[in-house]
Amino acid sequence: MNRLSHATQGRYAPPAPVRELTVTSADGAPLHVEEYGPGGAPTVVLAHGWTCSIAFWAPVIRELSRDHRVIAYDQRGHGRSAPPPYGCYTTETLADDLAAVLDQTLATGPDGRREQAVVVGHSMGGMTIMAAARRPELRERAAAVLMCSTGAGALLAETLVVPTPRGRVRERVHTLVLGSAAPLGRVTPVARRVLRYVTMGRAATREMTDACARIVHACPRRVRAQWGHMMGEMDLAADIAELTPPTAVIVGTADRLTPPVHAHRIVAALPNSLGLTVLPDIGHMTPVEVPDTVADAIRGLVTDHLTDDHTNPAPAPAEASPKASAVADAATAKEPSA
Helix, strand or coil: CCCCCCCCCCCCCCCCCCEEEEEECCCCCEEEEEEECCCCCCEEEEECCCCCCHHHHHHHHHHHCCCCEEEEECCCCCCCCCCCCCCCCCHHHHHHHHHHHHHHHCCECCCCCECCEEEEEECHHHHHHHHCCCCHHHHHHEEEEEEECCCCECHHHHCCCCCCCCCHHHHHHHHHHHCCCCCCCCCCHHHHHHHHHHHCCCCCCHHHHHHHHHHHHHCCHHHHHHHHHHHHHCECHHHHCCCCCCEEEEEECCCCCCCHHHHHHHHHHCCCEEEEEEECCCCCCHHHHCHHHHHHHHHHHHHHHCCCCCCCCCCCCCCCCCCHHHCEECCCCCCCCC
16 A cells, blocks of 8 residues: 555645545556546546645645545555556556546446546546547547646656756656656655756745655655656557547646647647646646636536537547637636635
8 A cells, every 4th residue: 555645734635535435447457546426416437647646636625525526546556545556557558447436436327328428637647538538438438638847758758847958868868857766755845856956847836845745755666666667668649549539638837747849749639639728836736726717618618519418429529629819718716815
């Protein structure tokens, strides 16, 4: 069982779930899942990012669970979910897990109609959604998709964690950063400053930084290293064109891990794009830095793409995706809350 650590009070402390359950993935691995909010409400499924856990979504869950059913799960090796077997830290494993969560937490009615949800992924969670784009569970169950602060490939070339010139040296340095299995130790003032520099914008508060640091430092170092290696080598570019549900993308201009260039590429390749929201001066941890903005985007997708009975048929993809000229910048985004 993995170490658990997170904020225990305030906005960034996880609320008590309505229930906890175990979902079994394709290889038999158990995944820890938590459910929040009223059972008959429209459903939102949350997939967190690298080195995080369900606790990362705490401020978004607090906002949405008043009138939404929220399903959140721990990715492989994170939180309370079992790590993959050796050699199985792959995008296919991520896709298997998301497919299992959608299949086992969303209902199928007696008439065969399948409950749908708005599916949301942050960072590696967005990569999980792209990896699962061809899976029938996603195509049939996702009424709409929101991806926050993510990329489909070329992470080593574009990441801005270490400000070195583009080229082999830069990629090698970032390979060492992403794939490091060095122990992070306890959360110290220096550790908070490093994490804030790497993952957050200048407006991030001490409370935000501390909440994220506790979660990231709790991730087992071998899990962190193995998934880091996977992300450095993955290429999901071909999968974007298979992501047929209406899809919105959010990115911060101060994102060092998955800079806005990734979001622009994804939006341009989506077959049914709802456009890109660019958040000025916000870093990689968008659901923590601007939880109200993320929650509002999710609410909008629920309103626009889920019917009253939450079992509407999957929408057909649009004929063409908006290109960069159609991308809207959210210059008036809400300020982060302390």
